[in-house]
Every structure is written in structure tokens, then in C-alpha cells.
Amino acid sequence: MSALLIAIVGAESTGKSLLAQDLTLRLTEATGLRCASVPELLRSWCEAAGRTPRPDEQNGIASEQTARIDAAASVNDIVVCDTTALMTAVYSQYLFQDDSLLAQAQAFHKRCALTLLTALDLPWVADGIQRDGPQVRAPVDALIRRALLGAGLAWSVVTGLEQARVDAALNVITPLLKAKPSPKRGLFSRLSERQDAQPEWRWACENCDVPECEHLVLQRAYSPLA
Template sequence: MRRVQRIALLGAESTGKSWLAKALADVIQMRGYAVSTIDEVLREWCEREGRTPQPHEQMGIALAQARAVEQVTQGWVISDTTPIMTAVYSDMLFNDKSLYPMALAHQALFDTTLITGLDLPWVADGLQRDGPHVRGPVDTLIRQALEQAGIPYQVVYGQGQQRLNNALLALGLPGEDLEAQALREQSQFAINQGRTVWQCNECSDPDCEHKLFTGLLAKRQD
């Protein structure tokens, strides 16, 4: 394997990019490889500023996303979105196509580009998400940009473990069997003993099992 292996996850809102990035990183790391995950700069920006960015702020966000990837020079790099997404949103929202050249030049650095399919239900997410009606147009613009630049991509479909296994196969890696899946999930769920950080995939249910369990655990320890 080369010195660095870069994987990009692109896709419309609420298509599971963040969950898939985390799941892929967990699997690849458990198989003995060094893995770095790059979070979505736009999400962090919106949470910090309490609003969505204006047209003149888009390029700075795109450049910050690119720098975070390019600073990692060893192992696997899994990027939860890339400047392509910023370029697409600038195009859709502001009719500004000026970010595409920079975004596509950066995208060419990735070894594999995965697009998350539209087969997951849309879930509201505060400031960033506009609604299910924008997912089709965003998906189309992503594919058009990549195709026009001659950048190959694969689309990942499926629910839960099936989606993860399809992504692994797209990367040329074997999928997880039931034993490996159970081992990974046990490692992730070790939060119940306070050993690791809990990871929830788009959980908005205040009565979810994890919150109920941690509440009971806290009472037991009092």
C-alpha cells in the first residue's frame, strides 16, 4: 500500500456520510491499519457561528476542508465530505460555480470516491439541512461535477451493515462477517463501562436505549 490512502465520502444531506466514515474507520483500524478521519468543516463552522455561511465565506471553508486532508501523509485518510460539497452548495444556493476548479483539483488526490445513495430516510439536523427535496438535485450536481472532470466514483447503497459491507467491497476490502461485526460493536458499545466515547447515528430520540442505560447506571453508582 502506498504511503497514504485517501477515501472521500460525498453525498446529499442525511445520507449517512458521517456514520459510514466512522464505521469504515473502525473496521480498517481493527484490521491493523492506521486511520485518520476528517470531519466535515462546514458542520463545525455552522455549529460555531450559529448560522450558515454567506457566499464570500464558502471558499475559506472549502480550503480548510482540503488542508485537513492534505496534512495527513500516512495510513488511511477517510474524509467525511470534501470541497466538492461546498462547491455544489455554492452552485445551488448562490449560483456561484467558482469553487469547482479548486474542489475538483483537490478531489483528484483521492484514491477512491464514494457517493452515499439516497435510499436512507431524510432526518432533520438543525441549521444545515434544508429538506428531502434538495437531495436529488445535490446528488445530480455531485455526479455531474465528477463525471465532467473524469473522476471515477462508486455509489454505496444499503441499510446499516449492508451499506458498510458494500463500501468495504468498493474499497477492495472484504466485508465483515457476523463475528467481526459483533467484535466491533462490542468495542463501540464499551461506553457502557465508561471505556470509550459513545457514537450515535443520527439519534434524536430522548428515550433511546443508550440514554436510558446511562441514566440507570448513574443512579446505581450514586
């Protein structure tokens, strides 16, 4: 059985790395399955080079990020991706007006069982040379949504602080785990039972983050007839 790929994308300083680490730990404990987190390559790349990438280096970073995810998927049941090539493609669009990496990044996300988009509800925190500032978060977030929508891909927005953010992600992941034979009961069973007991529509529409609702709004916004 192929690995379950869970992609985490989002603008800078929205908690992607911490969420990936926490999810991997919780999923390992809950399911007993082989779970792994693939860290963001850009972080280690910038630390090693002492600078941010040039336009001609973006493709190599995107390809290597995907290759590392594929390597983890070959030996694990669940792989949590702390960013994907989509983030490299989006930043190529934003910084260099280069759309050439987008199609390949979108193709990768079609292989993912789930894409989680981290919301902009966390305070921006400086973190070395790879972060540009709080002013880039909104436009990058918009580009991510546009890229996913343009490929017909669904996503779930993850909000909340600390444990609430992890629980929000687990609530979305839980239904996917039912297809994975688990050697261990516990947290997964409790999450599943709790979710089954909840009504299908439990949030007011204007406050919800159901992808179909958000997709409809964005489709109208980006429609040539809008």
C-alpha cells in the same frame, strides 16, 4: 508511501458521517494500518457561528476542509474524508449560482484513490440549521455526479441500511488495500478472498452501480447531441 484517500460525498442526510466513522473503525481493525476520519467542517462551523455560511465564506470552508485532510494524510496510512471541498463547491452552485470553487474541488478528487457517493435510499432526518430539507437531495446528488463526470472522475455508489452500507463500501475499498503493506490479517483477508471468488459481473445491468455504466448514461444525458 502516501496516504490512501477515500472521499465520501453525497446529499444531506445520506449517512456520510456515520459511514466515515464505521469505515475508519473497520479498516483500523482489519488492517492494523494508521487510519483516520476527517469530519465535515461545515457542521462545526455552523454550530460555532449559529448560522449557515455566506457566499463569501464558502471558499475558506472549502480550503480548510482540504487542509485538514492533508494534515491527516501526513501522519496516517488511510484517510476517510467525511465530505470534501466538492460538497462546498456543489452547494455554492446550488444556493448561490457560484461555480468558482468547482475546479479546485475537482483537482482534490483526482488525488483520491476512491470516491464513494452515498445513495438517496436513507430517510431524510433533520439535523440543525445546516440541512435544508429532503427536496434538495435529488438536485444536489445530480450536481455531484455532474461535477465528478465533468472532471473525468469515477465514483462508486454506496447503498443499503446500517451494516449493509458499510459492507458495500468495504467491498469497493478492498482491492485498493492490496497495494498497502498490512501488518495484520483478518477481516481484510476474508473480504479479499470473498471478493476474488466472486464473478466480475455479478449484477444485472439495470440494477448495477458500476461507475462506467452510470457514466455512460450520464454522458448521453448531458451530451449536446442528446
